[in-house]
Amino acid sequence: MSRPSATALFATLVLVPIVLSAQNAPIQSGMGNDDTGAPKLSLAEPLPGEKMIDRLKLDDKTQAPEVRLLLMDASRDAAPVAQKVLDIRLRLGNLALQNNLEEMPAATEAYAAAATEMAAIEARAFTKIYAMLKPNQQPNAAPAFAMMAGIFQLSPGRGRGGQRGGGQ
Amino acid sequence: MRVSLPLLAGTMIVIAMAATPRAQRGGGGGGGMPPGQFGGFQLNRLEILTADFQLTKDQKKAVKALLDDAHKGAAATRDALISSHAALGAAIAANKGQAEIDAAVKQYGQKAAEMATLEMKTLGQLVQQLDVPQRGNQAAVRSAFLLMRGIFLDAKKWDSVPDSRSY
Numbered sequence: 001m002s003r004p005s006a007t008a009l010f011a012t013l014v015l016v017p018i019v020l021s022a023q024n025a026p027i028q029s030g031m032g033n034d035d036t037g038a039p040k041l042s043l044a045e046p047l048p049g050e051k052m053i054d055r056l057k058l059d060d061k062t063q064a065p066e067v068r069l070l071l072m073d074a075s076r077d078a079a080p081v082a083q084k085v086l087d088i089r090l091r092l093g094n095l096a097l098q099n100n101l102e103e104m105p106a107a108t109e110a111y112a113a114a115a116t117e118m119a120a121i122e123a124r125a126f127t128k129i130y131a132m133l134k135p136n137q138q139p140n141a142a143p144a145f146a147m148m149a150g151i152f153q154l155s156p157g158r159g160r161g162g163q164r165g166g167g168q
Numbered sequence: 169m170r171v172s173l174p175l176l177a178g179t180m181i182v183i184a185m186a187a188t189p190r191a192q193r194g195g196g197g198g199g200g201m202p203p204g205q206f207g208g209f210q211l212n213r214l215e216i217l218t219a220d221f222q223l224t225k226d227q228k229k230a231v232k233a234l235l236d237d238a239h240k241g242a243a244a245t246r247d248a249l250i251s252s253h254a255a256l257g258a259a260i261a262a263n264k265g266q267a268e269i270d271a272a273v274k275q276y277g278q279k280a281a282e283m284a285t286l287e288m289k290t291l292g293q294l295v296q297q298l299d300v301p302q303r304g305n306q307a308a309v310r311s312a313f314l315l316m317r318g319i320f321l322d323a324k325k326w327d328s329v330p331d332s333r334s335y
Contacts, residue, residue, distance in 0.1 A: 048334075089317075093291055093313050097292050104289075107285075111280070112278045118277075123256060123273055138261070145254075145261075151334070
């Protein structure tokens with residue numbers, strides 16, 4: 001049996017810990033290094049659209065890409081509505097902080113109108129998705145639609161998994 | 169070929185240097201740890217509120233009691249929200265007419281608004297329990313605002329690590 005060379009031994013001893021160390025380092029996209037207030041995505045939790053695709057057991061090559069495109073289109077349509085929902089939510093929050101209960105019903109009504117617009121976008125998207133399903137996939141439609149609730153909202157809580165920006 | 173002592177010593181130093189950043193990252197909560205995490209653990213809602221507002225023991229107890237009650241009180245709103253969303257899904261799956269789908273959409277929008285109002289009213293009550301300097305902590309108030317979204321969606325508990333559930 002031949003002895004290992006000093007170079008090989010050195011490479012093994014030095015490179016292995018470096019590689020192991022890199023595997024434990026946090027994955028950083030560069031986003032979220034500063035608290036910009038933007039949502040921080042948790043890598044631990046799949047996106048709701050992906051969860052829905054899994055739940056429906058869509059075909060990876062044919063159905064899933066089409067659903068992703070469909071969700072992207074719907075998301076574009078939903079963006080201004082999502083902003084409206086968030087603005088009204090802020091208004092509701094400010095009224096609550098000021099203990100101004102008199103003006104809350106009007107804000108609630110405005111929220112209902114915006115949430116209805118958003119739900120209509122979700123419903124249109126889901127109608128198209130449902131039309132793509134094979135009969136054996138249709139029984140999963142109800143739980144998949146439940147996952148779609150608020151999917152296009154600018155939800156700062158979505159996927160953040162407790163990573164908070166406040167108080168820092 | 170024999171491995172020399174200086175080479176072995178040099179190797180050990182490099183190994184130690186490579187291992188050091190991992191050891192430094194092990195410190196809980198500080199350094200590069202994301203806010204809301206401590207030693208790799210994610211914080212639940214009460215822990216986040218406690219940290220953000222620097223709640224005292226009594227305040228923490230009061231906030232917990234407030235949110236426990238609000239969670240109980242939210243049951244009917246939550247059930248109505250979930251069932252109206254399910255009804256909308258069922259209408260789509262049953263290929264109902266547009267008028268019926270529109271009605272289900274509207275019904276759901278109203279329930280969503282009720283839930284949002286309830287969450288925001290609870291936020292107002294929560295902040296009212298705090299001292300003036302705590303209320304003036306804009307970052308913590310903003311954090312609490314964000315934290316309230318979907319706080320009552322889980323029928324079992326509100327005090328969990330915030331997840332992607334929404335409405």
